[in-house]
Every structure is written in structure tokens, then in C-alpha cells.
Amino acid sequence: MIGKLLTGTLLILTVPALATLTALTVGSSADHCLDSSQPSAVPTPTFTAEATVPDSGPTSPTGAPTAGCIPDLGAHAAVATVPAGTPTDVAAAVRNGLAYVGVTGGWYQRCDQLACRAYGYANSGYVSAHTHWLAMLATGHAHPGDPCPPLGSFVFFNTGRPDGHVSLVVQADPGSCDHTVIQVTANEIFDHATGNHGGVYQLSLARLEGMYLGGHGYLGWSDPVCAGALVPPGAPSANAGS
Template identity: 35%
Template sequence: MCTIYAAALLIGGGAGEANAATCTGAITGVGNGASGPGAGGASKKYDGTLQDKNSQVRVPLAPQGRQNLPHWSAAQTRNAATITNVARSRNLAPRAAVIAVATAMQESTLINRNDGHADSVGLFQQRPSQGWGSIAQITDPVYASKKFYDQLVKVSGWQTKPLTRVAATVQRPAEEYEGEYAKWEQSAGSLVADTWGTHAVTSEFTGCETEDGARAGNKASSAVDPVTKLRSQAPRTPAAAIRAAGRAKGMGGWYRLCELFVEQAYGTRAVHASANAHWRAAVAGGYAHPGDNRPPPGALLFYDTGQDAGHVALYLGSDKVASNDIHVDGQISIVSRKDLTEGTWRLRYRGWAEPRFPANPGANRI
């Protein structure tokens, strides 16, 4: 599907505003918290060798209400990684890490604070006076995370209850703040997936029905495109990029060059080394929408391929995408989204990102 620029391919092979509409149902069960990282995806066909199935996990999300998607600094991302890795070391499912990271986002913005309300300190703003530990202990991110998980697993039904209810049960905030954890779920999911493994993907399930009666989730929805303006920072507008992708239909010479294709559709080139590198930048920059199956036209759709490079395609609207290597190696095709997730390649959907590309002059084929 794609390759990494300026690097040899080690494994050969074949062939404006984001939508904030959500509903409020619970997610399906993800295990009792003691069953390891969760089930991997079904067997897929990849262009190369299969990766360790333990890295092919799904991170379940059930976002409620408008989501905050801020930029996270390197230090904040490291703290999220620590919280996530403590969950892994305890054999907890990814859902536990999502709850914990979202809680820390609300309590401390993922900063290991030595001050807070009353005697609250650390990532979770835990209080020595309430038995969480000494100041030295609860400003240690590993210790603080362990203490959070100790209480989390005592919450009945934590795997399936709304995140904000579970977090509030553990943290016991003032009543007016009990719903504040909800807005961090999508961002927490993206950071957890990034730490859990190269091939971990988020998957939204809200227990609700889409307009066409299909269950929400990793499967592409055929619902009407959201009536929202896509936020874009690129030399070309989303409409111009869609027209450029349409002109490229049937064009050859794009074998394993998915990232270059979407960059050139937006009028630039050589910005990211691979689709996965682009996705990680979008997650860190706060312009990724992990697991969201309602992308606006012009959005960039990202997929896990089981390889280091990943895959990205340009969403044209009406459930159609422009992508390379789908029907013919190296050729651009206009296909349904399900051709990527349910066709020959069986890709795993990560989510969509807003196009953010600097002007980078150079030859452009489209």
C-alpha cells in the first residue's frame, strides 16, 4: 500500500470543524480487565509478513459530547505513555488505560503537578489526606497510575459504563465536575493506541444506530456526510484537492506512495515520511479524530496495514475515497471505503485527520 520515503523497503510483497455529534449509549464489553491486551483483529491479508497479533489490538471508545483535541507536548505524551504502560504491565485491557489517561487529562492536563486544590498533587491530583499515598509517592507517575488502577478495577462494570461515570467514581470530584472527564475520551484513545503498539487502532462504539440502521464501529458507515466545514491548512482547499484526486483516477506510478499522493492532491510534497508518521503527528497536534467514522469530504483517512508505513487515502464524500494500489498496483482508483476495510487488503481503520500541510514547492503530478 505505502512505503517509507528515503528508506529501503525491507519486506517485499505483492500487488473547518469536526463533527461532534455523538449519542450516549454504552460500549460493548471489552473483558474483565484481567485478560491481557484484548482480542486482536481477525486475520488480514498484508503486503508482507504478519505482525505479532498482540500489537494488533483494538482500543474501544464511546465518546460522549463534544471532544477536546488539543496539542500535547512531548512531556505530556510521555506521561500518557507511562499511564498506558502501567495498565499493560498489570495485564489490564486498553479500556482501562483510556479511562486513566482521560482522567489525568482532566485533572492535570497530563502534567505531573506538585500543587493543586487543597493538597492535591500529581497526574491524577490525588490527595495524601485521602489515603492515596505521600506527596513523594503520588508525584511518581508509575505509583500514581498503579493507585488509580487499584480503585478502577473495584468499580462495578467499569469496562462498559460511560468513561466519565467511572472516572468520577474513582476521583470523587464535586458534583458539578462529574461530567468533565467525557470530553477527553477521543484524545485519550489516540494516545493510548499510539503507546500500545504500532498496529493498535481505536474503534468507536456508542451502542447507537447510524442513519442507515448500521451499528457504529470500525466498519465504514454509509450515512450521509456530516454538514460541517473541514478545517484545512494547505496550499489547496479541500474542494481543490478532491478535484485533483479525481483527475488522477487511473494514473499509474503511485506504487506504495499513498502519503505522497494525498500530499500532492493538497498541492505540496515530502512533508511526512509515511502515513503512520503523518498519523502520529496528527495525534500529537490535536487534529486527528481517532475511530470517528463520519469524516467530512476532503479528510485524510488513515489505516493500519500491519506494516510500519501504514496507509492514507483521501475522502471524496458519499463514502468514496481516492487511493493507490487498491485494484491495480501503482494506480489511483476511486472506490468505496469498504473496499479498503472489507476488500482484498482488509485494512484496519485508525480514524481521520484534518489536512495540515505547509507549502513545499516542487514537481506535482496532479
């Protein structure tokens, strides 16, 4: 059981058991790409907030420009080796999270939903990433200010706007806690430069930190606890259209 904070009221919700999922696959990039030989606009971080209703799956619009055609914009998941001994649910979540990297649409204002989707949830069960963070603080699942998020955890940010941001950790650095080594997935952040709408990207935690409040927006990390409904059997995979 965990608490969900809404308009000052603590509601008690049952958390479903974390689902063990098979890895998803991402389709090939669209044919039409931005010209990488030309200077691209500086990526502008866009605010993300969750839509709490289940969606029918991310989309890759035909002919839409993809981040894969622009250097260093996190459009392709890096090869990641899940360390031996990683819990099964965490290992599956990391692979699932990476499978969404390169998707060009379908995740506009759905950062919290995207993080929980890796663990098999249709939505997070919270109104926003900020509300999710408050619930984690209230129930002892949050680690505020801790600079060393473990693999599969959720990292939260104050973006300067009400709903905040959350991302999934897909590569940790338990030895040094180096934020240039730690990798996360995130929605929307390079959409301005790529022409995507709700695309999913992979980047370092340090780079994501630099996009919020002058590098001072990092709140900490939480255990991967969600309160939404599980994805129903037969739901579209990462490369399926809506």
C-alpha cells in the first residue's frame, strides 16, 4: 500500500506487484531526417507531465524527422549490460526502457507514465511527477538529494514548473556515482531540435540535470513504485502505432 497525495489529501492505493516483462523492440528510423550537416537549434527542454489515462501505445509517425539523424541527441539506445545479480524485474525494466529509445512520438507530457511503463504499468497512478515524488517522500521510498541512483530507480527533478519531471535510470555507476556515466531515458527533451512530438531519448544524468534550474533541479531518486493499472495482455509494443 502506498499513499497518493492529491490536493492535500492522502489516499491509500494498492500497488500491483511489479511485472516481469519480455524486452520490447523498436522499429527502424523513419526515412525523412533533418540534415545533420546543418547547424541544429540548441535543444530546448520541454516540460513533461503525465496523462493518467492509459494510451494505446507510442507512435512513430510516417515521414516524421527522427533524432537518429542528428548527432548526439540520444536517439539510439546504447548497448547496456545488465550486471549479474540484478533482480529480474529491474533487468526487464531496463531493457523495456531502452526499447522505447528512438520512438518519435506518443509520449508528450507523459514522463511519469513512461517511467512506470518500463515496469509494466499502463500509467503511473499519479497526476504528475511532482505528485509521485511527494508520495514517495511520504511513504519512505524517496532518497532526497542522494547523488547515486541505482539501476532501475526513478530520478526526479524540479523543473521550475508545477508538475516536475521523472526519468528511469538505465545505467548506474555505483562505484563513483558519476553523473556523466549514469544514463537515463527521457521524453520530449530534444523534440525542439528533432521535430519529434513526444519522442524518447537516452542521455546522461549530468546532461539532463543541466536542463533544469541551471543544474540545480535534481531532487533525488526513489524506488520504482507505481500505483497505476498494469498493461493489459496484448497491448501494443514500443514500435506499435496507436
